[in-house]
Amino acid sequence: MEVKVYRVKGRMRLSDEWRKFVIEMTSLKPEHVLEEVYSQLGSRHKLRRRHIKIEEIREIKPEDVERDHIRKLLSLDKIVYYYKR
Numbered sequence: 001m002e003v004k005v006y007r008v009k010g011r012m013r014l015s016d017e018w019r020k021f022v023i024e025m026t027s028l029k030p031e032h033v034l035e036e037v038y039s040q041l042g043s044r045h046k047l048r049r050r051h052i053k054i055e056e057i058r059e060i061k062p063e064d065v066e067r068d069h070i071r072k073l074l075s076l077d078k079i080v081y082y083y084k085r
Contacts, residue, residue, distance in 0.1 A: 005070060006033045007060050012041055013051040024067045026074070030057045 003026050011018045023040070027033045034057060041047050065071045073079075 001028055003028060005060050005062060005065055005074070006030060007056075007058050008033060008037050008054060009056045009058075010037075010052065010054040012045065012047055012053070014045065014047075018053075024060070024065060024070050026070060030059070033057055 005024060005026055008023045008025070009020070011020055013019075021041070023037055025033055025036060027036065034054060037054065038049055038052060041052050042049070062071075062074050065074065
């Protein structure tokens with residue numbers, strides 16, 4: 001399976017106004033990206049799903065990535081994850 005990069009655009013309700021946001025993240029499927037966006041914005045800003053409006057989820061090329069941490073992650077050959085029970 002290949003990890004893809006997605007750019008998510010949307011609006012979130014902060015106080016009494018809707019603010020735009022753009023988030024880039026890696027995932028296998030766009031459905032996973034959608035859940036992660038809800039999770040991150042809900043956690044960071046204490047928002048419910050009804051206060052987050054996703055307008056677009058688009059797969060982008062690795063060359064078009066604007067976030068440095070995503071670009072560095074894509075440049076790695078492999079990632080080893082140790083899970084300790």
